[in-house]
Amino acid sequence: MFLPPRAYVFIGLNIARALSIVALLLVFASSIVVMVDDIKAVNVFENGGGNQTSQDYIDNSTVPDQTGGPFWAVLNRLLILAQTVVLVFSEIEWPLSFFDRFFPVLGSEFGLGALGFMQCLIGASVLSHFVDTFPLVAAFFLFSVGCLNILLGLIFREHAKSKRSIFSFRERTKNVLPTTHDFGISNEKSYGPPERALSGRSGHGFGRQAEMQAAYNGFALREPEAAAQ
Incomplete structure (x- = not known):
């Protein structure tokens, strides 16, 4: 089964959107884990517990051993x-009017480039510290998805979000099949006499419609004698 090119674009962009949402959720969860461990x-x-072996960071944490270190961490x-919550809502396009008004770069009029840059910044911020495996993998995944979104933004520009929108895709596929108007067929029903209902036809033939037309004009139809016998 072959699909039109726009269908493949729609599927590909939505796969990228799904990966983006998954990566953001993973970073959200891993950030909570890291914050709890830091506290x-x-x-x-x-x-005064434990053995402080590092002069720069508090042991088993990403908190710098300096004034205000825990606060900034x-x-x-x-x-x-x-940021991850805002980006997730922008990916599911809800509420879209809010983003169009207050965060235009994440709204419907902009492409995926700005989103990709923000994801790369978040990923780089997490990767710049020594973290465990789960936050490390989540941040690297988000950074990779951010690079993908930047690439998609360069390719599709401001049309990327409209091409992946489910509602826009439905609108574009409404007129794929020809309608009755394309063949000159009217859907209006005629409730007038048979001559009006049958107007526009070249003939009435020998069927039920011809019998109705003859009866309306005052003619009586009889069966042939051979048929009656």
Whole structure:
């Protein structure tokens, strides 16, 4: 079964959107895990527990051992969480009017380039610290998807989101099959006499319609004598 080219574009862009949402959700979950681990490590450090082997970071955390380090580390994770939530909502295009008005670069009038740059920034921010396997894989996955979205944005530009939109795809496929108007056939019903209903035909033939027309004109039809016998 062969599909039109726009169908393949629609499917491909929506696969990229699904990967983008999955990557953002993974980074969201991993950021919560990292933030919880950092808070636990800071509590242990402040209580004097454990052996501090590093002079730059608190052990078993991404928190720098400096003034305000825990605050900025937690704030960084909270900002990442907020960004991932905003990007997920922009990917599912809800509420689209909100993004069109307050975040135009994530709205329907812009392509996927800005989204890809934001995803790359989030991924690079996570990868710039020493993290465990789960946050590492999630951040690398998000960075890769961000590069893909940048590429798609360069290819399709501002038309990328309209090409992947389900509602726009339905509108474009409404007129794929020819309608009755394309063949000059009217869907209007005629409730007048048979001569009006049958107007426009070249003849009435020998069927039921011809009998109705003859009866309407005052003619009586009789069967041939041979047929009657």
